[in-house]
Amino acid sequence: MTNQPDQTGVRISMWLFLYTEIILFGGLFVLYAVYFYDFSADFVQGGKELDRVIGTLNTVLLLVSSFTVAASITAIRRQTKRLCLLLLASSFLCGLIFLINKYFEWGHKFAHDIYPNSPALTSGPHGRNIFFGLYYVITGLHGLHVIIGMTLLGVSFVLVYQNKITAQRFALLENSGLYWHLVDLIWIFVFPLFYLIL
């Protein structure tokens, strides 16, 4: 019992932080819902302009990466370090491809004069301006979370490699995993709201 790390306590603190993240994105989704109520036609039109194929691809990437992170915890606990490293690396790679897709997606929109405060948006219908405003804020904030999540996965990878995360002491990997799953959770709602509405 001496100096036993409190794994449950460590997880509870991570969950407390995740609750604040849920409320943060929850607030943005409420904003989306209220404006959707006021400008449904513009939102439907805006949604049609987003690339459904890239959106679907990014959804699959995040789902697969969530699976590999969850599996990496099983791997380290079964003392298969190499498998754990491989799984973590694939999650990181999925996150990277997600961001590259996002880069091309945003770039494509910028090329068509669709960016915050662009003349095409400010002079067009009000609802369309709001739709793309929300699109940039929510996917941007989500993208930032992907970058933070990838950093945590990267740190976990190094610590597993250095044998600082082991089958007995894996709380950091577990919390990084929880954070990464949260990024996935948010995207699961972002995807239908922006890409699939009608």
Add this chain to the structure above:
Amino acid sequence: MESTEQHLMSYKTLGLVLAALLLLTGVTVGVSYFDMGIFNVVLALGIASTKVSLVLLFFMHLKYEGRAIRFSFIGTICFLAIMIGFTFFDVAFRH
């Protein structure tokens, strides 16, 4: 001392959850091509909620967590529901 030994997820369970998540993604993309009016929104959000529940229960192993995490999570969802619900009372009855 209470046991802190945590549930170990098998690869098989995780794989099945992933398969279900991918299947649901396929369904939600598929139905989005049919125009069903407001029912599209209901269906899309219903499927998203199912996917989120799967991730929470299995990937984030909420199903196997103790009372502290389970109840605090449900509390958070209640607050979220209050925030969304009260906002909608306002929006729906303002005009």
